[in-house]
Amino acid sequence: MSKEAMRAEAERLVKEAMEKKTVAVKRGDTxxxxxxxxxxxxxxxxxxxxxxxxxxxxxxxxxxxxxM
Ligand SMILES: [Zn+2]
Structure with a gap:
């Protein structure tokens, strides 16, 4: 695997994790x-x-x- 491919994979994973987090916890909800x-x-x-x-x-x- 090339360095570029590894970096792209890492970025994809971070993006995925962030998207999952957004779905799990709605912004502003307490x-x-x-x-x-x-x-x-x-x-x-x-x-x-x-x-x-x-x-x-x-x-x-x-x-x-x-x-309350
Ligand atoms: Zn009860």
Whole structure:
């Protein structure tokens, strides 16, 4: 493999990794650790930018509530 080919391959991998990261985490979204008011289980909730009160359903008991 030539030096040029190796460099191109490295660049491709970096680009791919960056694209995957962009897909996995939407820009501006915040992750909130919300505690269920009914059973106390912690839930991972994704909030849109600027949104502080997010509605979520508890993964343990299914209780619908709003996270602060
Ligand atoms: Zn719960």
């Amino acid at each position: 992750r909130i650790e919300a505690k269920c008011g009914k059973c106390g289980a912690s839930n991972r909730v994704t909030a849109a930018p600027g949104e502080t009160r997010v509605e979520f359903k508890c993964k343990e008991c299914g209780h619908k509530q709003r996270a």
